Amino acid sequence: MRLRGDCKVVSFRGHHLLTTGSKSLEINQSFAEILKIASKGSFTVESLASELIQMFDLEAPEATLEASNLIDILKNHDLLDGND
Amino acid sequence: MATTDKVVQDAFRILVRRALKAGEDEPFPDLDEFQWEAVLNLGKIQGVTGLLFSGANSLPDEILVPDSIAFRLMVEADRIIRRSEQVSKAESSLINKLRKNDFHPIILKGPAVAAYYPDPSLRESGDLDIFLPPGEFEAAAEALSIKDFHKDPDGNLVYTWEGVMIDQHPRYFDLHNRGRTDLKADNSPEAQLLMLSLHIRKHCMGAGVGLRQICDMAMAYKHFDGNYDHQSLLDLYERTGCGKWNRLLASFIKEYLGKVPLPYPVDSPLPNPSTLHSIVFAGGSFGHYDPSRGTALKKGGTARKFDSFLRILRRVPFSLIYAPRELLPYMTSLIKGNIRSHS
Numbered sequence: 001m002r003l004r005g006d007c008k009v010v011s012f013r014g015h016h017l018l019t020t021g022s023k024s025l026e027i028n029q030s031f032a033e034i035l036k037i038a039s040k041g042s043f044t045v046e047s048l049a050s051e052l053i054q055m056f057d058l059e060a061p062e063a064t065l066e067a068s069n070l071i072d073i074l075k076n077h078d079l080l081d082g083n084d
Numbered sequence: 085m086a087t088t089d090k091v092v093q094d095a096f097r098i099l100v101r102r103a104l105k106a107g108e109d110e111p112f113p114d115l116d117e118f119q120w121e122a123v124l125n126l127g128k129i130q131g132v133t134g135l136l137f138s139g140a141n142s143l144p145d146e147i148l149v150p151d152s153i154a155f156r157l158m159v160e161a162d163r164i165i166r167r168s169e170q171v172s173k174a175e176s177s178l179i180n181k182l183r184k185n186d187f188h189p190i191i192l193k194g195p196a197v198a199a200y201y202p203d204p205s206l207r208e209s210g211d212l213d214i215f216l217p218p219g220e221f222e223a224a225a226e227a228l229s230i231k232d233f234h235k236d237p238d239g240n241l242v243y244t245w246e247g248v249m250i251d252q253h254p255r256y257f258d259l260h261n262r263g264r265t266d267l268k269a270d271n272s273p274e275a276q277l278l279m280l281s282l283h284i285r286k287h288c289m290g291a292g293v294g295l296r297q298i299c300d301m302a303m304a305y306k307h308f309d310g311n312y313d314h315q316s317l318l319d320l321y322e323r324t325g326c327g328k329w330n331r332l333l334a335s336f337i338k339e340y341l342g343k344v345p346l347p348y349p350v351d352s353p354l355p356n357p358s359t360l361h362s363i364v365f366a367g368g369s370f371g372h373y374d375p376s377r378g379t380a381l382k383k384g385g386t387a388r389k390f391d392s393f394l395r396i397l398r399r400v401p402f403s404l405i406y407a408p409r410e411l412l413p414y415m416t417s418l419i420k421g422n423i424r425s426h427s
Contacts, residue, residue, distance in 0.1 A: 008166075013145075015154050015158065017159070
């Protein structure tokens with residue numbers, strides 16, 4: 001899966017806004033950093049979990065759960081393009 | 085109230101300067117939410133909201149920006165960035181298509197000047213202005229298979245390309261009286277600086293001009309500094325009858341926008357910029373925020389044209405001082421253009 005092409009993150013003094021032009025979602029610093037990686041190309045729960053392990057020094061099960069949650073949020077807000 | 089106004093004006097100016105990297109060491113005043121709202125409103129009027137976003141983002145951490153203002157700025161920045169991308173995409177496809185058909189377009193003003201800003205995507209984009217030499221002007225619309233277009237009173241061909249309004253100009257310089265000059269539209273630094281300054285002057289002679297256009301000029305001066313001969317440019321200004329105007333413009337840039345490299349010697353006296361200050365802050369971008377202009381624009385048609393005519397008349401004293409050789413040819417050309425667009 002990949003992030004929708006029209007998704008952008010606008011950051012301003014510690015605030016982060018995920019936008020598509022027609023809607024926006026306030027996100028935290030960690031989510032903004034993960035989205036920066038996700039926006040580079042396609043990703044899976046596993047690849048995102050692996051990034052989380054590197055970025056936040058998480059244990060594998062916790063990272064997988066977090067990655068899954070993040071992807072669910074993106075899916076629920078219709079911010080993903082396709083699944084692979 | 086006067087004090088509040090001054091604080092708001094100061095804050096606005098400091099944010100614009102910070103965004104342009106023309107003054108980053110000035111102390112920023114404490115603002116309450118109401119004053120921040122007023123700063124944002126000024127940004128909208130002057131077409132520089134993207135610069136306010138950038139300027140406020142660069143403030144020291146101890147300066148607090150209310151959450152409501154932060155979110156408005158982020159939403160506006162997002163809108164501006166998306167619009168810049170749309171204009172930029174339309175620009176590439178239009179220019180490619182014209183070049184493939186052996187035309188020689190030159191991008192004028194906005195999109196070309198955006199590249200001179202510290203963050204080009206935060207310069208607010210409007211229409212896309214292009215210039216085509218006289219021999220190519222009419223044929224280009226045909227080559228583009230444009231069916232829906234019209235000529236405005238200024239002689240520009242106006243049409244839409246990929247959702248962006250295109251203003252196709254028959255002249256590179258907003259100079260109607262060219263009898264005594266041999267100007268080349270070669271897009272050199274000198275030509276671009278002259279073109280930008282004449283464009284601002286033209287708007288000052290009519291509807292008005294916003295700070296965004298003045299920032300364009302300042303950024304062009306900054307970008308080209310070291311790549312053109314100052315004296316040659318000043319000679320060119322004199323030769324084209326806009327020496328006095330450019331001294332006024334430079335004076336405004338120096339006083340309002342701060343550290344911008346200008347072509348004038350440091351010890352050269354520049355006039356008081358108040359005349360230009362009052363035009364910029366009267367109605368903002370193209371005078372659209374002057375209440376009477378707003379009403380005329382809403383009514384459209386004859387009301388808009390009559391309002392434009394009144395504005396030109398009101399600015400005759402300015403034009404007689406800063407564009408004496410241009411006033412009559414400009415008005416004649418507009419009258420002819422209006423007759424043409426009605427026929």
